[in-house]
Amino acid sequence: xxxxxxxxxxxxxxxxxxxxxxxxxxxxxxxxxxxxxxxxxxxxxxxxxxxxxxxxxxxxxxxxxxxxxxxxxxxxxxxxxxxxxxxxxxxxxxxxxxxxxxxxxxxxxxxxxxxxxxxxxxxxxxxxxxxxxxxxxxxxxxxxxxxx
Amino acid sequence: xxxxxxxxxxxxxxxxxxxxxxxxxxxxxxxxxxxxxxxxxxxxxxxxxxxxxxxxxxxxxxxxxxxxxxxxxxxxxxxxxxxxxxxxxxxxxxxxxxxxxxxxxxxxxxxxxxxxxxxxxxxxxxxxxxxxxxxxxxxxxxxxxxxxxxxxxxxxxxxxxxxxxxxxxxxxxxxxxxxxxxxxxxxxxxxxxxxxxxxxxxxxxxxxxxxxxxxxxxxxxxxxxxxxxxxxxxxxxxxxxxxxxxxxxxxxxxxxxxxxxxxxxxxxxxxxxxxxxxxxxxxxxxxxxxxxxxxxxxxxxxxxxxxxxxxxxxxxxxxxxxxxxxxxxxxxxxxxxxxxxxxxxxxxxxxxxxxxxxxxxxxxxxxxxxxxxxxxxxxxxxxxxxxxxxxxxxxxxxxxxxxxxxxxxxxxxxxxxxxxxxxxxxxxxxxxxxxxxxxxxxxxxxxxxxxxxxxxxxxxxxxxxxxxxxxxxxxxxxxxxxxxxxxxxxxxxxxxxxxxxxxxxxxxxxxxxxxxxxxxxxxxxxxxxxxxxxxxxxxxxxxxxxxxxxxxxxxxxxxxxxxxxxxxxxxxxxxxxxxxxxxxxxxxxxxxxxxxxxxxxxxxxxxxxxxxxxxxxxxxxxxxxxxxxxxxxxxxxxxxxxxxxxxxxxxxxxxxxxxxxxxxxxxxxxxxxxxxxxxxxxxxxxxxxxxxxxxxxxxxxxxxxxxxxxxxxxxxxxxxxxxxxxxxxxxxxxxxxxxxxxxxxxxxxxxxxxxxxxxxxxxxxxxxxxxxxxxxxxxxxxxx
Numbered sequence: 001x002x003x004x005x006x007x008x009x010x011x012x013x014x015x016x017x018x019x020x021x022x023x024x025x026x027x028x029x030x031x032x033x034x035x036x037x038x039x040x041x042x043x044x045x046x047x048x049x050x051x052x053x054x055x056x057x058x059x060x061x062x063x064x065x066x067x068x069x070x071x072x073x074x075x076x077x078x079x080x081x082x083x084x085x086x087x088x089x090x091x092x093x094x095x096x097x098x099x100x101x102x103x104x105x106x107x108x109x110x111x112x113x114x115x116x117x118x119x120x121x122x123x124x125x126x127x128x129x130x131x132x133x134x135x136x137x138x139x140x141x142x143x144x145x146x147x148x
Numbered sequence: 149x150x151x152x153x154x155x156x157x158x159x160x161x162x163x164x165x166x167x168x169x170x171x172x173x174x175x176x177x178x179x180x181x182x183x184x185x186x187x188x189x190x191x192x193x194x195x196x197x198x199x200x201x202x203x204x205x206x207x208x209x210x211x212x213x214x215x216x217x218x219x220x221x222x223x224x225x226x227x228x229x230x231x232x233x234x235x236x237x238x239x240x241x242x243x244x245x246x247x248x249x250x251x252x253x254x255x256x257x258x259x260x261x262x263x264x265x266x267x268x269x270x271x272x273x274x275x276x277x278x279x280x281x282x283x284x285x286x287x288x289x290x291x292x293x294x295x296x297x298x299x300x301x302x303x304x305x306x307x308x309x310x311x312x313x314x315x316x317x318x319x320x321x322x323x324x325x326x327x328x329x330x331x332x333x334x335x336x337x338x339x340x341x342x343x344x345x346x347x348x349x350x351x352x353x354x355x356x357x358x359x360x361x362x363x364x365x366x367x368x369x370x371x372x373x374x375x376x377x378x379x380x381x382x383x384x385x386x387x388x389x390x391x392x393x394x395x396x397x398x399x400x401x402x403x404x405x406x407x408x409x410x411x412x413x414x415x416x417x418x419x420x421x422x423x424x425x426x427x428x429x430x431x432x433x434x435x436x437x438x439x440x441x442x443x444x445x446x447x448x449x450x451x452x453x454x455x456x457x458x459x460x461x462x463x464x465x466x467x468x469x470x471x472x473x474x475x476x477x478x479x480x481x482x483x484x485x486x487x488x489x490x491x492x493x494x495x496x497x498x499x500x501x502x503x504x505x506x507x508x509x510x511x512x513x514x515x516x517x518x519x520x521x522x523x524x525x526x527x528x529x530x531x532x533x534x535x536x537x538x539x540x541x542x543x544x545x546x547x548x549x550x551x552x553x554x555x556x557x558x559x560x561x562x563x564x565x566x567x568x569x570x571x572x573x574x575x576x577x578x579x580x581x582x583x584x585x586x587x588x589x590x591x592x593x594x595x596x597x598x599x600x601x602x603x604x605x606x607x608x609x610x611x612x613x614x615x616x617x618x619x620x621x622x623x624x625x626x627x628x629x630x631x632x633x634x635x636x637x638x639x640x641x642x643x644x645x646x647x648x649x650x651x652x653x654x655x656x657x658x659x660x661x662x663x664x665x666x667x668x669x670x671x672x673x674x675x676x677x678x679x680x681x682x683x684x685x686x687x688x689x690x691x692x693x694x695x696x697x698x699x700x701x702x703x704x705x706x707x708x709x710x711x712x713x714x715x716x717x718x719x720x721x722x723x724x725x726x727x728x729x730x731x732x733x734x735x736x737x738x739x740x741x742x743x744x745x746x747x748x749x750x751x752x753x754x755x756x757x758x759x760x761x762x763x764x765x766x767x768x769x770x771x772x773x774x775x776x777x778x779x780x781x782x783x784x785x786x787x788x789x790x791x792x793x794x795x796x797x798x799x800x801x802x803x804x805x806x807x808x809x810x811x812x813x814x815x816x817x818x819x820x821x822x823x824x825x826x827x828x829x830x831x832x833x834x835x836x837x838x839x840x841x842x843x844x845x846x847x848x849x850x851x852x853x854x855x856x857x858x859x860x861x862x863x864x865x866x867x868x869x870x871x872x873x874x875x876x877x878x879x880x881x882x883x884x885x886x887x888x889x890x891x892x893x894x895x896x897x898x899x900x901x902x903x904x905x906x907x908x909x910x911x912x913x914x915x916x917x918x919x920x921x922x923x924x925x926x927x928x929x930x931x932x
Binding site: 085115117120 | 194196271274278839844847851
């Protein structure tokens with residue numbers, strides 16, 4: 001499932017980049033994050049995420065890794081999650097550019113593959129819930145960054 | 149004095165087995181629990197194609213009650229990681245390093261209770277590396293496609309063809325009218341009420357395995373187990389397979405599933421009885437499926453509306469292994485029955501099978517080896533041709549039917565149809581439904597903008613596999629057997645190599661013997677399913693029980709009757725030739741009062757048999773049918789379609805079945821009702837789909853729609869009787885006919901309702917959204 005969008009953040013590019021590549025900050029906004037453990041400074045993390053699709057809920061033990069980072073410009077993230085009978089593979093890219101009116105334009109694209117029980121049981125909700133969660137995340141991140 | 153009725157052929161006696169079923173006293177796998185028994189649960193793959201990087205059972209091992217784990221690497225040490233399929237392909241019991249479909253078995257978890265086993269399975273952690281997935285058989289067959297099987301050169305499994313390709317090309321090219329259609333019959337699942345399971349009990353002292361399991365073919369399973377485990381010292385005489393009461397099979401309980409083998413291996417390793425039962429999702433997601441046939445069909449007709457030729461090219465999606473249960477010589481089953489009920493002599497059909505990242509199978513769904521696919525193809529094409537010619541589909545069929553006087557009839561693709569009266573069945577169905585009145589009403593409604601359709605299906609089945617010269621599974625010939633013992637008091641026990649899953653064998657077999665020997669069916673006990681006691685047979689599927697084991701029952705009973713004649717002659721002090729058989733006794737020619745009943749003869753067989761004659765009164769008969777049988781019927785369906793919602797209402801459905809001689813009309817009625825509901829299901833509701841990642845959509849009862857009494861239409865049934873000339877009692881088999889003939893009747897009715905709009909075809913299942921999309925496309929959907 002391919003997801004993409006653009007979010008305007010009323011904050012300078014270095015600030016937006018700094019927060020959105022900080023796993024602990026991201027964890028404050030990403031829906032369902034219960035625990036973050038840093039395995040390799042600034043690069044690898046183990047995250048416990050609890051996600052519900054309608055009545056179906058699963059807790060994923062997720063390995064998150066920054067595959068590529070270009071300061072203030074770009075970040076590429078890979079996440080592989082495991083839950084009993086289910087799995088999630090997410091590949092995401094964040095592109096930061098200066099907005100004409102000042103602030104930062106964040107262009108993001110994510111390739112989400114959910115497999116197993118969650119996908120089978122909740123298939124009708126998968127698209128809408130994933131879209132909703134993406135929106136929740138970026139709305140939250142934008143608000144927090146702009147408020148700091 | 150009240151005498152027990154004999155209840156032979158044609159008697160609608162109540163089913164003997166229903167006393168226990170209706171009181172909840174059936175004996176199913178779930179009811180079998182052995183002392184010291186432990187439970188098996190299975191960890192399944194969420195991925196459709198992935199490498200297994202690591203299996204971590206440490207957390208699972210901490211769960212109270214969890215005893216042990218079994219992986220593919222454990223089984224590999226004993227040469228049990230792979231097993232043969234019934235189509236001589238091979239299938240993983242547990243994977244060593246790679247999974248090939250979602251829900252594939254990966255790790256077996258053993259525990260002291262079912263709950264602990266399930267908790268243990270949920271706690272096993274497995275790391276996978278996803279691999280590319282191919283779920284479309286067309287893409288799987290393209291050059292450079294992701295290879296599903298590392299041990300094969302490509303995803304192409306086999307090519308099969310029959311008929312005259314060049315002649316068919318030529319005749320079609322020169323036909324006055326040619327119609328073409330791509331018809332897809334999706335992947336469906338039998339969804340029987342009882343899922344699969346087993347209790348395996350290994351006796352380490354006597355090296356004896358008892359395997360209670362949900363199987364339609366216990367003897368074949370025993371032989372397969374012996375072949376798989378022979379190198380480990382397990383010998384066939386020390387294997388007992390018991391198939392207890394079964395809650396529906398429909399083909400889905402023919403294959404050997406990994407769970408059976410894992411449970412057996414676990415029992416051997418632990419020395420404890422091991423029980424395994426699937427849950428509903430496991431059953432729907434991992435067990436062998438049916439259909440998944442992509443058919444390109446062409447039918448020709450001359451200027452007078454006579455069919456000239458048929459060509460069908462099929463792509464068959466078999467999942468990651470060919471685990472279908474077809475006779476060895478027929479990889480596409482009996483698909484060559486696709487010329488149907490029609491008289492034409494030029495046809496060609498070919499099929500190519502593909503591996504994909506889906507569960508294995510290609511098993512039947514209440515039909516005899518791909519006959520439903522064939523029936524759907526020809527009945528849809530005939531209907532399309534009739535409409536294309538602007539002709540009534542009934543008239544077109546009546547002109548093209550094989551006529552009664554043409555039987556035995558050699559079809560274009562080589563079958564010799566035994567008997568039939570297709571015109572008689574269709575005309576009876578037309579009379580019962582009031583066909584021409586409905587056509588008149590349809591015209592009136594159409595003028596008012598209302599959508600009403602009438603669909604016909606005049607199918608011919610092919611069942612009763614089969615003659616040993618052509619039919620075998622893994623080399624075992626497809627005869628079947630009956631062993632009959634008459635007790636001294638004139639009662640009897642009969643054992644068979646088949647296995648009822650709800651068909652009513654305990655009643656119908658008893659009725660056949662009752663007819664032949666005059667012993668009341670009530671007093672004939674029928675047993676099946678225990679390989680230690682039943683004679684060898686290939687089991688029950690493909691409507692083969694009555695054509696094979698039913699024939700064996702009649703022939704075995706006749707052997708007993710011939711011996712009874714000699715005993716009666718001895719008792720009456722006359723020559724054998726002076727005796728005449730009447731219902732339940734022999735009497736002396738010209739002196740009817742001088743007679744001996746079968747009960748008197750039975751008693752004498754143990755107390756006063758002629759000197760020099762073997763005592764007792766019993767027989768064993770292995771029946772090797774000379775030909776298959778060809779049941780047929782005509783179904784007519786009348787539908788109304790809501791232009792606002794696309795909802796199809798089945799207003800009336802008439803089914804005329806001809807299964808030859810009728811053993812128990814009430815059981816036939818029940819079979820037809822059940823079969824029609826199982827035809828309605830895939831026609832209108834059922835489908836299992838996969839996304840591009842191999843996720844299953846339809847793997848649970850929230851998404852896989854099975855009709856209940858609420859959705860099911862009212863069925864109006866009837867019949868004609870055209871006995872099979874080669875079957876000992878003229879019977880043909882009926883259990884699957886409605887499922888074979890039903891789907892095209894629904895589809896034809898729905899297309900008929902919309903033909904004038906431009907609609908030419910709809911693939912099943914015909915859901916309201918599909919209908920509405922077509923109505924919308926052709927400008928006929930109501931805006932509000």
